[in-house]
Amino acid sequence: MHTPLTGSTWDRSEESRKDEAWLSQQWRSDEARAIIVRDGALALTADGALDWRPASDWGGVPTQPWVLVGVDEDSVARFATSAIPEGRKTAHFSGFRELAGIIEVGRGSDLTNLAAALSIMNWHATHGFCANCGSASEQTDAGWLRRCPACGSEHYPRVDPAVIMIVTDGQERALLARQTRWPEKWFSTLAGFVEPGESVEAAVHREVGEEVSIGIDSVRYVASQPWPFPSSLMFGFHAITFEESEPTPDGVEIAEARWFSRDEIKAANEDGSVLLPPRLSISRMLIEHWYGEELPVTWPR
Numbered sequence: 001m002h003t004p005l006t007g008s009t010w011d012r013s014e015e016s017r018k019d020e021a022w023l024s025q026q027w028r029s030d031e032a033r034a035i036i037v038r039d040g041a042l043a044l045t046a047d048g049a050l051d052w053r054p055a056s057d058w059g060g061v062p063t064q065p066w067v068l069v070g071v072d073e074d075s076v077a078r079f080a081t082s083a084i085p086e087g088r089k090t091a092h093f094s095g096f097r098e099l100a101g102i103i104e105v106g107r108g109s110d111l112t113n114l115a116a117a118l119s120i121m122n123w124h125a126t127h128g129f130c131a132n133c134g135s136a137s138e139q140t141d142a143g144w145l146r147r148c149p150a151c152g153s154e155h156y157p158r159v160d161p162a163v164i165m166i167v168t169d170g171q172e173r174a175l176l177a178r179q180t181r182w183p184e185k186w187f188s189t190l191a192g193f194v195e196p197g198e199s200v201e202a203a204v205h206r207e208v209g210e211e212v213s214i215g216i217d218s219v220r221y222v223a224s225q226p227w228p229f230p231s232s233l234m235f236g237f238h239a240i241t242f243e244e245s246e247p248t249p250d251g252v253e254i255a256e257a258r259w260f261s262r263d264e265i266k267a268a269n270e271d272g273s274v275l276l277p278p279r280l281s282i283s284r285m286l287i288e289h290w291y292g293e294e295l296p297v298t299w300p301r
């Protein structure tokens with residue numbers, strides 16, 4: 001099953017990451033393409049398309065962070081960088097999530113292919129110093145590794161595993177919840193980060209117990225999705241409970257939690273009393289997977 005933001009069609013070209021001569025040559029070529037990615041936003045052209053420019057516009061390998069995202073279907077190297085080419089004073093930017101409402105996020109789309117770039121560029125922006133000795137670290141391997149020149153430590157990009165689960169009961173009702181930081185009417189599935197020393201299945205049991213005090217009887221894996229805001233990997237599950245109890249929101253993370261039958265969610269979604277997460281998210285996919293078809297109303301971005 002393909003979740004949104006999965007199914008990149010570019011070759012990650014791991015063997016090219018260490019080939020500094022090839023990388024340098026690509027950064028000087030007119031065929032290779034690069035895009036500016038800063039603060040979670042992508043550069044756009046004046047007419048709103050992704051601003052892919054010849055890599056040669058940068059006049060060589062940038063001194064600011066960059067990454068070889070991959071090599072596309074036409075064997076063109078694709079880079080992302082926070083460096084702005086000389087002579088280009090202004091650029092229009094749009095946030096990745098805002099663009100996801102406009103540009104397709106399915107298999108092989110440019111945004112799907114760029115999801116890794118967003119995560120890597122976020123990582124470079126926030127991990128400039130060695131966690132071992134505190135010295136400034138340097139990017140290497142075409143942006144996929146940082147190395148500390150003082151102590152030699154190597155630092156790999158972060159991926160933070162998280163679980164997200166639709167919980168159903170013996171009557172096939174689904175449990176949806178509103179987080180305390182969300183506006184009224186926003187409902188989604190439960191979710192949480194995996195802790196060290198914990199399996200993803202154990203994390204599902206723990207999170208559901210902590211957030212709504214429901215015990216889970218079985219857990220089945222459904223699909224995963226990278227969520228590069230900034231670096232999560234969401235493991236999606238269907239969790240089943242045969243407890244006949246009402247959820248008790250913890251009041252800290254979860255403000256409201258309710259069981260919904262399919263008829264109830266349909267009615268609540270149509271009259272606007274329950275708004276569901278955007279189609280970019282695996283939570284929406286899990287909800288519609290349970291429901292059996294698409295549901296119309298999404299919360300505002």
Ligand SMILES: [Zn+2]
Nearest residue numbers: 130133148151
């Ligand atoms: Zn160090």
